[in-house]
Amino acid sequence: METPKRRRSATRARLLEGALEVFAERGFHGASVEDICDRAGFTRGAFYSNFASKDELVLALFQATTDRLLEQIAALLPDLANQPGTLLDAVLGLLDEAAPDQRQWHLISTEFTLHALRHPEAAAALNLQRAMFRDQLTRLVEEITRASGLQMSVPPQQFVRLVIAVHEGARAQSLLEPDLVPAGSLEHTFLPLVLDAVSSRT
Amino acid sequence: METPKRRRSATRARLLEGALEVFAERGFHGASVEDICDRAGFTRGAFYSNFASKDELVLALFQATTDRLLEQIAALLPDLANQPGTLLDAVLGLLDEAAPDQRQWHLISTEFTLHALRHPEAAAALNLQRAMFRDQLTRLVEEITRASGLQMSVPPQQFVRLVIAVHEGARAQSLLEPDLVPAGSLEHTFLPLVLDAVSSRT
Known part of the structure; x- marks a missing residue:
């Protein structure tokens, strides 16, 4: 009913x-x-x-997408929590699938970021939401490093910021030149190297 | 006169x-x-x-900025060609100074990228210009690895793409949260680690 x-x-x-x-x-x-x-x-x-407004709708779109992504990542944890490299690859795959259409998603998320750079209220709301998303990812990274007996030489929060920066920067290149930069290729090539470089056995 | x-x-x-x-x-x-x-x-x-158009003016802006940057990098080469790590740090510093105002620069370069994602002609012109810029940076990377007796485990062109992706992705974060992400901080923290991970002595 x-x-x-x-x-x-x-x-x-x-x-x-x-x-x-x-x-x-x-x-x-x-x-x-x-x-x-x-x-x-x-x-x-x-x-x-x-x-209440177009801004609020966009923030709800972001929330729905990040919630879905965090759920999908959580579902991988039981099997992969002690295999950080494999998990990172899987998470990078999910980043590309979290939005139903990467081009549409890139357009609105980038446009709203530019809107936020011109409107402090929108920036405050966007920053709050991005911070919550980063915090949840950071907790996952901490959980995984603990489960794998690893220690990171950089704050996990910084590593999460890097993953987001590479993903957002690489997505622009993939959308501009899909044949030259398959979606996820830069992330999959370089981020595991970074993870390796900042991790050591405790 | x-x-x-x-x-x-x-x-x-x-x-x-x-x-x-x-x-x-x-x-x-x-x-x-x-x-x-x-x-x-x-x-x-x-x-x-x-x-001829606003598009052409924006492309001229990009050209002027990348020309200035490439000149500044070339000026560093005689002293630093055989110190790739130091040179990378210096180049990352230049990336943040190449445009007189990072916020203005980020706004127009991002907006034009979105415009290109909706207009194939603009995309063709932008891609051509970005390809020329990447090619010149790639030649520099090749020159430097040769001068330093290093070999890279990834194509230099890929490394250049990564530097651009991290720079563009990190810049959005720095502009949204300048106190939490000082300009260049993600690049300076992580890119030297990547360079190290993909380089070996020949």
């Missing part, structure tokens, strides 16, 4: 999905709340009963 | 400088040719006698 709560959650999901497409086509600034509602087949009332 | 050629070059320089400011304020799409001319104190005629 469809409960009001379940209906509300389906509405949110369809709005998020429609927004991702509209943002990719028209850009974060070019896409209006009306465009998003038209695409998802809802009224503006439905939009505003779910999100 | 001011020659027509020198005057033309000064006009270009002022247009480029004005454009960088206007792009940072209004975005690549929000800034019109008129806005750029107003800022630089020229007519639209002056603009179009120097650039």
Whole structure:
């Protein structure tokens, strides 16, 4: 039976999905709340009963994607917690699959970052969300190094920042030149080398 | 004495400088040719006698910045060609100084990359320019490894791609959280480790 709560959650999901497409086509600034509602087949009332603003919708998109990713990583842990190299490769694979469409995802996440660089309120909200995501990844890295009897020569938080930087920087290159830079290739080539260089047996 | 050629070059320089400011304020799409001319104190005629379009102006901005960077790197070579680690640190420092204002530079270069992801013609022009820049950096890496008697376990071109990916990805983090991620900190922490991991004495 469809409960009001379940209906509300389906509405949110369809709005998020429609927004991702509209943002990719028209850009974060070019896409209006009306465009998003038209695409998802809802009224503006439905939009505003779910999100206070376009900013809030984008942050909800980020949250949904990072939640999914963290769940997928957690599912790998029981088998791979003591094999950091294999786990890192698996996590890098998940990073490329966490968003249903890497191009759409890159467009909106990069555009919102630029928006944040011009609007302190958006920056505060984005930074808070990114910090929570990094903290959860950092805890995973700490758990894994403990389980594998490894010690890192850099703060795990810094290693997580590097993984994110390489992933975001490499994604731009992969999207610009997909034939020359297959998705994930720079990450898979270099990040295991870094992990190895900063890890030692305790 | 001011020659027509020198005057033309000064006009270009002022247009480029004005454009960088206007792009940072209004975005690549929000800034019109008129806005750029107003800022630089020229007519639209002056603009179009120097650039066919906004796209062409942005590519000229990129070219000027990468030319300056390559010149600065070349100036370091005589002293540091056989000290790859020191040279890498120096080059990373130059990357942060090549543009007069990192925030403005990040905004326009990222926005133009997004524009290219939506417009194949812009992508072709941008890719060509980025390829030339990478090729010149790759030749430098080859020269340095030769001079230092080193061999790399990855193609030098891949290492150059990684440096660019880390730099571009880390710059977004530095601009969002300048207190937590000082400019260049991720690059200086991790890239020398990578260089070391992929280099061996011949």
